Amino acid sequence: MDATTRIEQALAAAIDHVIPGSPPRLAEAVRHAVFPGGARVRPRLCLAVAAACGSKDYAAADAAAASIELLHCASLVHDDLPCFDDSPLRRGVPSVHRAFGEPLAVLAGDALIILAFEHLARSLESERLGPLLLTVSRSVGMPYGITAGQAWECEPSVSVEDYHRAKTGSLFAAATAAGAQVAGADAEVWRVVGDRIGEAYQVADDLRDVAASAQEVGKPVGRDALLNRPSAAGELGVDGAIERLRGLVKGAIDAIPPCPGAEQLAEVLMVESRHIMPKDLAQRAA
Amino acid sequence: MDATTRIEQALAAAIDHVIPGSPPRLAEAVRHAVFPGGARVRPRLCLAVAAACGSKDYAAADAAAASIELLHCASLVHDDLPCFDDSPLRRGVPSVHRAFGEPLAVLAGDALIILAFEHLARSLESERLGPLLLTVSRSVGMPYGITAGQAWECEPSVSVEDYHRAKTGSLFAAATAAGAQVAGADAEVWRVVGDRIGEAYQVADDLRDVAASAQEVGKPVGRDALLNRPSAAGELGVDGAIERLRGLVKGAIDAIPPCPGAEQLAEVLMVESRHIMPKDLAQRAA
Numbered sequence: 302m303d304a305t306t307r308i309e310q311a312l313a314a315a316i317d318h319v320i321p322g323s324p325p326r327l328a329e330a331v332r333h334a335v336f337p338g339g340a341r342v343r344p345r346l347c348l349a350v351a352a353a354c355g356s357k358d359y360a361a362a363d364a365a366a367a368s369i370e371l372l373h374c375a376s377l378v379h380d381d382l383p384c385f386d387d388s389p390l391r392r393g394v395p396s397v398h399r400a401f402g403e404p405l406a407v408l409a410g411d412a413l414i415i416l417a418f419e420h421l422a423r424s425l426e427s428e429r430l431g432p433l434l435l436t437v438s439r440s441v442g443m444p445y446g447i448t449a450g451q452a453w454e455c456e457p458s459v460s461v462e463d464y465h466r467a468k469t470g471s472l473f474a475a476a477t478a479a480g481a482q483v484a485g486a487d488a489e490v491w492r493v494v495g496d497r498i499g500e501a502y503q504v505a506d507d508l509r510d511v512a513a514s515a516q517e518v519g520k521p522v523g524r525d526a527l528l529n530r531p532s533a534a535g536e537l538g539v540d541g542a543i544e545r546l547r548g549l550v551k552g553a554i555d556a557i558p559p560c561p562g563a564e565q566l567a568e569v570l571m572v573e574s575r576h577i578m579p580k581d582l583a584q585r586a587a
Numbered sequence: 588m589d590a591t592t593r594i595e596q597a598l599a600a601a602i603d604h605v606i607p608g609s610p611p612r613l614a615e616a617v618r619h620a621v622f623p624g625g626a627r628v629r630p631r632l633c634l635a636v637a638a639a640c641g642s643k644d645y646a647a648a649d650a651a652a653a654s655i656e657l658l659h660c661a662s663l664v665h666d667d668l669p670c671f672d673d674s675p676l677r678r679g680v681p682s683v684h685r686a687f688g689e690p691l692a693v694l695a696g697d698a699l700i701i702l703a704f705e706h707l708a709r710s711l712e713s714e715r716l717g718p719l720l721l722t723v724s725r726s727v728g729m730p731y732g733i734t735a736g737q738a739w740e741c742e743p744s745v746s747v748e749d750y751h752r753a754k755t756g757s758l759f760a761a762a763t764a765a766g767a768q769v770a771g772a773d774a775e776v777w778r779v780v781g782d783r784i785g786e787a788y789q790v791a792d793d794l795r796d797v798a799a800s801a802q803e804v805g806k807p808v809g810r811d812a813l814l815n816r817p818s819a820a821g822e823l824g825v826d827g828a829i830e831r832l833r834g835l836v837k838g839a840i841d842a843i844p845p846c847p848g849a850e851q852l853a854e855v856l857m858v859e860s861r862h863i864m865p866k867d868l869a870q871r872a873a
Binding site for chain 1 (some may be wrong): 597605606607608609610611612613661665668670671687688689691693696697698700701702703705708710711713714716717720721724725727728729730731732734735737738739740741742745770808847
């Protein structure tokens with residue numbers, strides 16, 4: 302089964318388990334937040350690393366990947382709220398608060414966070430659960446996870462690097478670390494690979510924000526400048542940012558530790574790095 | 588060490604672990620949400636059940652109790668948001684969104700949910716973690732936990748019983764079930780005790796909403812009628828609601844399964860049931 306099918310099935314299974322008996326509109330809001338998905342970059346990375354490390358425990362990898370994607374979806378729902386980005390669109394359709402109202406958007410985000418942990422507990426053997434859960438919680442909580450990253454926006458001053466590492470990099474680092482943990486490999490070594498991909502992804506996101514159309518991205522663009530947020534494209538210019546993105550992808554590939562599927566993983570990362578760039582920039586960079 | 592000290596120390600330890608490196612205002616908002624606390628009814632119930640079942644594993648009981656209280660605090664922060672109750676006060680001081688703004692209130696709630704699970708993973712041995720985590724996640728997630736309970740407010744119609752059981756009862760049921768699990772006792776039998784205490788607590792909350800002063804309660808009163816929420820006091824009148832509360836506490840005590848500390852626990856529940864009533868009603872009911 303290919304990675305995309307595995308991820309969609311794992312997400313559907315996690316959600317289907319908690320739908321019967323739920324308030325119908327909350328259930329709808331949760332589904333709306335998760336399906337149809339975006340690129341599923343983080344769970345694909347998790348599965349790719351587990352495979353590169355030679356893991357045959359597909360169920361554990363699927364559970365870790367799904368849990369990471371659920372947390373990513375939760376963060377999007379809360380980031381889109383009126384008190385943050387007030388985004389009307391996400392993945393080309395109305396954001397959760399626009400479609401279901403603000404109360405259900407807050408609750409759907411909460412429910413997705415809880416489900417991510419519950420799904421890990423339901424899916425993993427006891428010796429694996431603790432370490433994987435700590436990897437995942439660290440990537441979303443305080444002090445260095447997504448929640449903390451978002452909260453840096455509420456501080457009078459912030460290191461751009463700390464901000465991006467927490468807000469974006471942390472869940473990529475969790476994806477590679479969790480993939481390695483599933484295979485019994487060293488999570489910390491693999492975390493470096495995820496960190497660099499996360500940085501590359503952030504640069505690509507900055508580029509999309511200045512250079513892509515809202516239709517292509519599926520959410521409003523030009524928000525970084527509008528909201529005065531730190532942006533690699535703003536700092537380095539478009540060409541400088543493309544150069545930086547390339548360097549980061551190369552750095553991620555160089556950081557792949559010896560493992561059975563190292564070469565194939567390097568190829569996957571190269572392909573992914575082209576996917577995440579706005580289309581015309583990808584042609585320019587090719 | 589008495590229960591109150593153990594709970595405050597366990598909560599402080601859980602939070603202190605994730606403060607260094609965090610955005611300072613998020614750290615402050617999280618502390619504000621948890622300290623100074625309310626009655627800590629749920630974690631005290633968890634510790635009381637663990638003790639009644641003869642558990643000597645104080646660390647595990649403290650971790651379960653702290654995790655449950657962190658989730659309770661998270662739910663208060665999100666319930667107070669402008670899109671729900673828009674409550675200016677909580678525990679006699681400004682609610683988190685009034686003190687720190689709405690973005691940090693959303694994030695502090697998220698961070699507390701994550702911390703609750705992370706703290707369990709950090710504190711419990713691997714064989715215990717899975718079952719306890721499922722007890723706790725079930726009490727806050729979908730389909731029957733707090734998040735679902737709150738979401739019933741967004742539905743055109745709702746069974747009052749389902750609504751209260753999810754919104755209030757679920758975390759009480761988790762408190763008794765988790766206390767039993769720590770001691771290796773049967774969680775399902777003990778869940779019934781928690782369910783009934785939760786119902787009693789909900790009736791007491793309804794009574795406080797109609798019969799107590801805002802100063803005594805530390806949050807605005809008269810909200811149920813204003814927001815047209817189902818209320819036992821509204822349905823049964825004050826005397827009827829007091830009668831119902833007594834019956835529920837008796838039912839909880841009757842449901843205590845045979846255990847070394849059954850008698851002492853029954854006494855604790857009687858004392859608690861007087862604590863949660865508005866002062867003048869407690870005198871009237873005595």
